[in-house]
Amino acid sequence: MNNAATLLLFDDEHLGETLHVSLRTVSRAGRSISDHAFSLLALQAPVASELRAVVATLHIVRDIDRMAGLAANVARIAVREEPRAIVPTEARDVLREMSTAAAASALGAQRAIESSDQTLARRMEQADCRMNVLNRQLFEIVMQPDWPHGTVVAADLVLVSRFYERYADHAVNIARHIYFQSTGDHVSLVEPAEPTPRKVET
DSSP states (O other), X not given: OHHHHHHHHHOOTTHHHHHHHHHHHHHHHHHHHHHHHHHHHHHTOOOHHHHHHXXXXXHHHHHHHHHHHHHHHHHHHHHHTTTSOSSOHHHHHHHHHHHHHHXXXXXXXXXXXXXXXXXXXXXXXXXXXXXXHHHHHHHHHHTOTTOOSHHHHHHHHHHHHHXXXXXXXXXXXXXXXXXXXHHOOOOOSSOOOOOOOOOOOO
């Protein structure tokens, strides 16, 4: 996603091919991991924690593949709009922050995989709320009555914003799978709200 964001925000024409090669690498690695996981299920009959690890791995591979696809979608919009800049000044700061948040979510997912840190998984879900706020902010910008850049640019920006949001969602999904692998529980990573105290009648 870093390369896709740079292509979008800074029109770096050399990144297009680099991104294409990276996506092919992710796709090949995903197929290889999935094939190995299915072989383990068929031939080794794993149980308990080992079975959770295999199932979580299959889900994680799927999420990583979808994250790669979303990065490709951002890049396609950036390339399609050449030589016209896709990101007007009014939306640049929000898109830049969304790019940073998307990259941070991917890094968080990587760290969750490497460390199986349950607390990191919880923090990722909480941080994802910021991406949702940014998505709403961008929508409000392009829906302003005096928006001067037309409906095509507005639609492209809303699409890019959605791609970023879904990218972060898949990173959080990876953290959930790690949580499941470690604990065996399917639970929300958001801490439940404190119950509202009952008013005592006097």
